[in-house]
Amino acid sequence: MSRKEITILEDLLSSNKKIAQDIRLYLKAKNIFSINLMSSPGSGKTSLIEKLIEELFPKHPIAVIEGDIETDLDAARIKAKGVPAWSITTGGACHLEARMIAQVLKEISEPTEFLFIENVGNLVCPASYDLGENLRFVLLSIPEGEDKPLKYPKAFLTAHCLVITKIDLIGLLSFDLEKVKEEARKINPHLAIFATSARTGQGVKELATYLLYQRKQWLETNA
Numbered sequence: 001m002s003r004k005e006i007t008i009l010e011d012l013l014s015s016n017k018k019i020a021q022d023i024r025l026y027l028k029a030k031n032i033f034s035i036n037l038m039s040s041p042g043s044g045k046t047s048l049i050e051k052l053i054e055e056l057f058p059k060h061p062i063a064v065i066e067g068d069i070e071t072d073l074d075a076a077r078i079k080a081k082g083v084p085a086w087s088i089t090t091g092g093a094c095h096l097e098a099r100m101i102a103q104v105l106k107e108i109s110e111p112t113e114f115l116f117i118e119n120v121g122n123l124v125c126p127a128s129y130d131l132g133e134n135l136r137f138v139l140l141s142i143p144e145g146e147d148k149p150l151k152y153p154k155a156f157l158t159a160h161c162l163v164i165t166k167i168d169l170i171g172l173l174s175f176d177l178e179k180v181k182e183e184a185r186k187i188n189p190h191l192a193i194f195a196t197s198a199r200t201g202q203g204v205k206e207l208a209t210y211l212l213y214q215r216k217q218w219l220e221t222n223a
């Protein structure tokens, strides 16, 4: 990358960061706790949101922003659960940016406790863009293989929580769960780690409890 390209990228990230901070303040004023979900395509982001909706909604009102390169298929899946959802189609861009989220936020008119933001399926670019979220999830599904924390460290370094998805498939594939946890924690010792299955529901209640606890803590702070 040339020096000029590096400068442009730095400017872009710093302007993204400013918008993200405004988003955090805006959402805090409305008591909306937001979660940015990052993973490779098909790791189970939408499926996990669907299961968390089953666990939390309607007692805890939810809104969802779905980022995709093309189509609003994921938003349609969320709306089918009775939850308001907005689709951001990036038209080729491999990640969401804070300015895209800012455009949608004003449309959230109902009281909301949790805002899930499903990032574009990609384990690289989304890690560099703050979306004003309070929690960042990185998902890693069993079929992707156990080397992903080592190969894509930034996603694991910047996340608060690792969700190992499709845990129902662990008996079918060679995947050393303990080794992955250990390697992920070497990159980021603060990672909370859950293993879930959208098929059997395993781990979803525990993850929902974690979210409720994190939001409660956040409501009690001024951050």
Ligand SMILES: Nc1nc2c(ncn2[C@@H]2O[C@H](COP(=O)(O)OP(=O)(O)OP(=O)(O)O)[C@@H](O)[C@H]2O)c(=O)[nH]1
Pocket: 039, 040, 041, 042, 043, 044, 045, 046, 047, 048, 074, 120, 121, 122, 165, 166, 167, 168, 169, 196, 197, 198, 199, 200
């Ligand atoms: N066996 C199993 N399959 C799952 C699980 N979660 C998701 N899937 C399947 O994995 C595929 C992809 O799931 P999605 O939830 O659409 O994945 P995604 O990460 O939202 O995909 P993109 O939005 O395209 O990046 C679908 O066929 C799901 O049925 C799970 O826990 N177990």
Ligand SMILES: [Mg+2]
Pocket: 045, 046, 047, 074, 118
């Ligand atoms: Mg999806």
